[in-house]
Amino acid sequence: MRIFDPHIHMTSRTTDDYEAMYAAGVRAVVEPSFWLGQPRTSVDSFTDYFDALLGWEPYRAAQFGIQHRCTIALNPKEANDPRCAGVLDVLPRYLAKDGVVAVGEIGYDSMTPEEDEALARQLELAVEHDLPVLVHTPHRDKAVGTRRTLDVVRESGIPPEHVLVDHLNELTVSMVADSGCWMGFSIYPHTKMSEDRMVRILQEHGTERMLVNSAADWGRSDPLKTRKTADAMLAAGFDADTVDQVMWGNPVAFYGQSGRLDLEDVKPDETALFEGNSVKRGGE
Amino acid sequence: MAPPIPTALDHHLTPEARRWLTDAVARVGDDPTAVRTVFPAVGRHCGRGPLVDGWTVADAARARLLAALPLRGAALAEEITALHRYGDSAEQRAVLRSLALLEDADASFADLGVPLVRAALRGNDTDLIEAALGPYAARHLDEDGYRHAVLKCVFCGIPLDRVAGLTERADRELARMLADFAHERVAAGRDVPSDIWPIVRAHPGALEASGLPAEATSSSSDRRAAAAAALAAFTGAE
Numbered sequence: 031m032r033i034f035d036p037h038i039h040m041t042s043r044t045t046d047d048y049e050a051m052y053a054a055g056v057r058a059v060v061e062p063s064f065w066l067g068q069p070r071t072s073v074d075s076f077t078d079y080f081d082a083l084l085g086w087e088p089y090r091a092a093q094f095g096i097q098h099r100c101t102i103a104l105n106p107k108e109a110n111d112p113r114c115a116g117v118l119d120v121l122p123r124y125l126a127k128d129g130v131v132a133v134g135e136i137g138y139d140s141m142t143p144e145e146d147e148a149l150a151r152q153l154e155l156a157v158e159h160d161l162p163v164l165v166h167t168p169h170r171d172k173a174v175g176t177r178r179t180l181d182v183v184r185e186s187g188i189p190p191e192h193v194l195v196d197h198l199n200e201l202t203v204s205m206v207a208d209s210g211c212w213m214g215f216s217i218y219p220h221t222k223m224s225e226d227r228m229v230r231i232l233q234e235h236g237t238e239r240m241l242v243n244s245a246a247d248w249g250r251s252d253p254l255k256t257r258k259t260a261d262a263m264l265a266a267g268f269d270a271d272t273v274d275q276v277m278w279g280n281p282v283a284f285y286g287q288s289g290r291l292d293l294e295d296v297k298p299d300e301t302a303l304f305e306g307n308s309v310k311r312g313g314e
Numbered sequence: 315m316a317p318p319i320p321t322a323l324d325h326h327l328t329p330e331a332r333r334w335l336t337d338a339v340a341r342v343g344d345d346p347t348a349v350r351t352v353f354p355a356v357g358r359h360c361g362r363g364p365l366v367d368g369w370t371v372a373d374a375a376r377a378r379l380l381a382a383l384p385l386r387g388a389a390l391a392e393e394i395t396a397l398h399r400y401g402d403s404a405e406q407r408a409v410l411r412s413l414a415l416l417e418d419a420d421a422s423f424a425d426l427g428v429p430l431v432r433a434a435l436r437g438n439d440t441d442l443i444e445a446a447l448g449p450y451a452a453r454h455l456d457e458d459g460y461r462h463a464v465l466k467c468v469f470c471g472i473p474l475d476r477v478a479g480l481t482e483r484a485d486r487e488l489a490r491m492l493a494d495f496a497h498e499r500v501a502a503g504r505d506v507p508s509d510i511w512p513i514v515r516a517h518p519g520a521l522e523a524s525g526l527p528a529e530a531t532s533s534s535s536d537r538r539a540a541a542a543a544a545l546a547a548f549t550g551a552e
């Protein structure tokens with residue numbers, strides 16, 4: 031089984047996770063730039079983070095046989111911090127990079143005027159750079175937030191097939207299905223969305239434009255939720271081709287619209303170096 | 315003899331890549347800020363493979379974009395310093411390889427690119443170190459900086475024939491440093507890279523002043539063996 035996790039924050043994960051993911055069939059991931067759990071206080075911390083998403087992290091992933099791409103944006107939470115507003119000015123440099131396959135995560139957190147402004151500007155940038163976008167939907171007041179997100183997306187003029195609306199649930203899936211955007215589901219331990227509920231959504235809404243991710247990060251999360259959902263799909267009677275469509279074909283089709291996905295066959299190789307540095311420790 | 319880099323680039327580009335690059339050069343000529351988004355995109359439009367003399371296709375195409383910048387002196391340095399700051403390693407390497415060409419075209423650029431050379435020399439990326447040690451570094455690094463750059467190459471396994479200006483700039487102090495380095499290697503029972511010997515040989519007495527010859531009578535057999543190999547390489551024709 032081959033798996034493409036279209037949303038996972040590997041910067042927060044360990045090399046054990048990479049090994050377990052490879053063993054579970056994960057061969058490609060997209061890491062959206064997001065907030066780090068604690069506020070950044072300057073534009074420079076963002077650019078260092080973006081550099082890591084384009085440099086060190088893909089190198090680290092490749093040691094374990096996993097191809098790593100990223101999405102770049104000013105996230106909605108920090109869009110509210112005036113110290114971070116300058117990030118919008120450096121984004122064009124980053125959106126031109128080979129490793130960037132979408133603008134993201136953008137969207138709403140608390141639906142403030144600052145978030146409106148950042149969302150609108152970044153949708154414009156996506157159109158300008160001909161990139162797809164990954165849109166985060168708020169965890170609080172999700173239905174209203176998702177509805178408003180879809181309105182803003184429509185007004186921006188970006189083609190709906192260039193938009194992936196993420197963190198959906200039973201109450202928000204239909205409006206996104208109707209919009210023509212792609213639908214993303216983050217499968218978490220204990221809360222929000224489980225693999226069994228995901229299977230029921232797929233049974234009800236089909237597998238077209240459907241993406242499943244682990245959204246694993248520095249919080250309680252599980253980078254193997256993609257594989258566990260695939261297993262749950264098989265147990266529920268989906269055939270292997272349909273599982274492959276959801277776990278591989280759909281993310282490849284969505285991010286492939288960037289023209290930069292360019293997946294090749296990588297094999298685990300711990301001997302390679304990044305800027306002369308290795309993931310190995312001395313003495314190994 | 316390999317063709318000059320611009321000719322090699324023209325031969326190498328597909329018609330589509332050539333159109334993209336011509337258009338990008340024109341855009342940069344009209345508005346220098348356009349370089350900020352075309353410079354990172356070069357690899358996927360023009361290719362990334364090897365060209366000539368250690369340059370890649372992308373290096374040569376990026377050099378052409380930098381040459382098209384309608385900027386001089388400090389303004390030019392500011393723009394390329396930002397490209398280097400925000401660049402991935404392929405972009406940084408192209409900036410470093412282009413420094414001599416930028417100075418050739420604009421004398422007021424002068425030594426304004428030296429901080430980028432120094433940044434590369436502080437790092438561990440051998441690709442960037444090699445790119446930094448072209449003719450521009452040979453012209454601008456002071457004696458101490460140049461000697462330490464050569465020593466760093468020896469430590470990182472970068473062949474010294476990749477370092478510009480060595481014939482003119484290698485001096486007795488560098489020969490001493492390399493002889494001491496060789497002694498250290500021999501004392502550890504290890505091989506010495508052969509490309510340091512021409513420099514040490516060119517400065518009679520440098521080897522003798524190091525402790526290396528005495529290693530030939532060391533009580534440890536691996537040190538004796540390493541010394542014998544080093545001394546044979548030193549006196550050898552090559």
Ligand SMILES: [Zn+2]
Nearest residue numbers: 062064135245
């Ligand atoms: Zn996320």
